[in-house]
Amino acid sequence: MAGRGIKDRVAIVGMGCTRFGEHWDKSLEDLMVEAAYEAYASAGVEPKDIQAYWFGTCNSGFCGITLSGPLKIQYKPVTRVENFCATGTDAFRNACYAVASGAYDIVLAIGAEKLKDSGYSGLVIPHLLDDGMKPNYSAPAAFSLLAPAYFKKYGLDEKQGKEVLARIAWKNHKNGALNPRAQFRQEVSMEQILKSPVVAAPLGIMDCSGVADGAAAAVIVRAEDAHKYTDKPVYVKALSIACGPGHGSMHQDYDFTTIRETVHAARDAYQQAGITEPRRQISMAEVHDCFTPTELVIYEDLGFSERGQAWRDVLDGVFDLDGQLPVNPDGGLKSFGHPIGASGLRMLFEMFLQLRGEAGPRQIKDPVLGLTHNLGGFPWQSVASVCIVGRELG
Numbered sequence: 001m002a003g004r005g006i007k008d009r010v011a012i013v014g015m016g017c018t019r020f021g022e023h024w025d026k027s028l029e030d031l032m033v034e035a036a037y038e039a040y041a042s043a044g045v046e047p048k049d050i051q052a053y054w055f056g057t058c059n060s061g062f063c064g065i066t067l068s069g070p071l072k073i074q075y076k077p078v079t080r081v082e083n084f085c086a087t088g089t090d091a092f093r094n095a096c097y098a099v100a101s102g103a104y105d106i107v108l109a110i111g112a113e114k115l116k117d118s119g120y121s122g123l124v125i126p127h128l129l130d131d132g133m134k135p136n137y138s139a140p141a142a143f144s145l146l147a148p149a150y151f152k153k154y155g156l157d158e159k160q161g162k163e164v165l166a167r168i169a170w171k172n173h174k175n176g177a178l179n180p181r182a183q184f185r186q187e188v189s190m191e192q193i194l195k196s197p198v199v200a201a202p203l204g205i206m207d208c209s210g211v212a213d214g215a216a217a218a219v220i221v222r223a224e225d226a227h228k229y230t231d232k233p234v235y236v237k238a239l240s241i242a243c244g245p246g247h248g249s250m251h252q253d254y255d256f257t258t259i260r261e262t263v264h265a266a267r268d269a270y271q272q273a274g275i276t277e278p279r280r281q282i283s284m285a286e287v288h289d290c291f292t293p294t295e296l297v298i299y300e301d302l303g304f305s306e307r308g309q310a311w312r313d314v315l316d317g318v319f320d321l322d323g324q325l326p327v328n329p330d331g332g333l334k335s336f337g338h339p340i341g342a343s344g345l346r347m348l349f350e351m352f353l354q355l356r357g358e359a360g361p362r363q364i365k366d367p368v369l370g371l372t373h374n375l376g377g378f379p380w381q382s383v384a385s386v387c388i389v390g391r392e393l394g
Contacts, residue, residue, distance in 0.1 A: 003240070005272030006100040008393050011226035011233040012218050014043025017349040020214035020336040021183035028060050028114040028215075029070035035215035036071055036110055043219040043229050047071065050219070051104040053078040056091030056111035057341035059118065067110065085288065085376025086241060086385035087111060088344025092218060093239040093387070099220050106225075111346075112215035113339030139290065140200040140208050142378045146293035147202050149256035154308045162202055164311040165292035166193040168319075169206050169334055172289060175321055176331020178362040183212050183337045207292040212337025216345035218352070223393065232356040237369065238272035238388040240265045248380020259294075261384035262301040262375060269386040270303075273369075278303040279325055282388075283367035284354060286347035288375040289332040298373060299327070302386075321362060329354065329362050340376075344385065347372040355391040368392065 016038025018031050026034075040047060055067040055078055064078025081091040088111030095109035151161040170190050176182040188206060196204035219229075226233035242265040248254040266278075275281050285302070289295040299310035304325055305318075313319065319327040330336070330350035333343065351370035353359040369390045376383045 003268060003272065005238055006096060007237050007272055007274070008223055008235050009100040010096045010220055011223045011235045012348070012352055012389070013221050013226055013229035013233050014039045014041070014045070014219040015217065015349050015352045016042060017181055017216040017346055018214050019181045020212045020339065020342070020346065022116045023114070023213040024117065026213070028066075028112055031114065031213060031215035032067060032070050032110060032112045035112065035217040036108060039108065039217040039219050045106065045219060045229065049106055050076070050108045052076060052098060052107045054081055054091040054095040054098075054107065054109045055079065056081045056087040056109070056344070057113055058082055058084060058087050059340065060112060060114045082341075083241065083376070084383050085290070085338070085340055086344060086374040086383050087341040088216065088346070089348075089372065089374050089385040089387055090241060090344070092345060092348060093241065093385070095220050096236050096239060099222055106219065106221045108217055108219055109345065110215065110217035111342040111344060113341040114213045115211050115339055116213050137378065138200065140203055143291040143294050144200040144203045145256050146297050146379055150293060150296060150311075153257050154311065156311060158202060161311075162194060163190070164296065164314050165207055166190050167314050168289070168292045168295050169193045171320055172328050172332040172334035175329055175362055176335020178360070179331050179335065182331045182335040183210065184335050203291060203293070209290050209333035210337040212339045214336070214339040214342045214346065216342050216349050218345060218348060232391070234352050234355050234389050234391060235393055236387070237390050238269040238386070240268040240272065240386045241383065242268065243383045244381045246381035254380060256379055257297060258301055259297060259375065259379055259382060259384065261382045262298060262373065262386075265384040265386040266302045269388055273388045275388070279305070281369060282325060282371050283369050284326045284329055284351070284364050285371040285373065286328055286330065286332065286350055287373040289328055289334055290338060290375070294375065295327070298375075302371070302373065321364070326364050329359065329364060344372065344374050347374070348387065348389065351389050355389065
């Protein structure tokens with residue numbers, strides 16, 4: 001059952017985002033301060049104006065004190081949020097609900113993660129109380145299961161399937177080369193992607209996103225107050241989170257050509273926003289391209305492509321920057337890396353720029369609605385988020 005949602009009741013009036021990458025010379029605190037103060041300046045407010053904070057981080061901190069110290073927050077509420085790779089979007093979701101409820105007039109949502117100097121590799125995450133000797137899936141191995149399942153179901157041989165996946169990586173790196181805040185700003189040829197060393201067959205290293213440090217933040221107010229702060233507010237249309245029960249770990253015939261949590265989150269978000277034809281109505285999207293087959297499956301789970309047709313749409317350029325429905329115009333996780341708690345708000349930052357016409361050389365022509373999507377966990381059990389924002393009320 002879908003939620004009623006808070007369509008057009010709150011707006012983003014300012015955002016900030018650090019460059020994502022290897023920040024050996026900066027601490028988590030430095031990154032949070034940089035993102036927050038850029039967001040304050042963007043909204044034309046001062047720190048004293050913010051009434052409450054929502055702070056998303058997965059591995060880089062614990063309670064609200066992680067944020068209150070660096071930002072010199074004077075005895076105001078700080079809520080720490082963690083929801084795996086949907087952490088940043090969930091911090092934003094809860095901040096929006098607090099404003100929509102009338103509890104606060106102006107709040108800040110911020111996501112931050114410092115991973116590069118923590119030793120986090122993005123591979124196997126041992127369970128608590130685990131000595132690390134038990135077999136486990138790395139993230140590339142888990143998401144590699146999507147590729148052969150998709151190839152078999154829709155009749156692609158491995159060579160053809162690999163070319164489709166490589167086309168997705170090629171697109172995202174091409175977009176990221178235009179973005180000064182991306183970690184990797186270099187176009188990569190199809191040949192380089194296809195010949196990259198295998199990590200988890202059939203995925204090569206260029207099918208995988210990297211690890212990074214980064215932070216992003218948003219100032220949120222009631223929609224009726226938005227023009228007090230900016231002439232170009234971005235309105236929240238829908239916020240949805242879906243957590244799965246883990247059916248895929250219990251059924252041998254589980255369908256790995258779809259991730260059900262994304263389907264449920266999208267269905268809920270579309271109902272909240274009044275979206276009935278996502279491919280036609282959504283102007284652009286930032287999706288969780290942790291691995292190339294993930295993005296391929298997301299196209300169909302979000303209704304951007306018919307079942308079994310996403311691979312053709314990829315090859316036809318539908319999701320390219322100048323295509324019918326640009327996906328990951330900022331370069332995605334492939335170009336930014338994935339500082340877990342920050343990624344959701346980084347995606348919203350791109351929607352904020354695009355909807356205000358401020359995205360520079362990667363600006364999409366006349367966007368009206370933008371969608372962001374995060375996916376954390378494994379294909380057989382995950383948490384998925386979908387957020388829809390727009391430049392106009394109604």
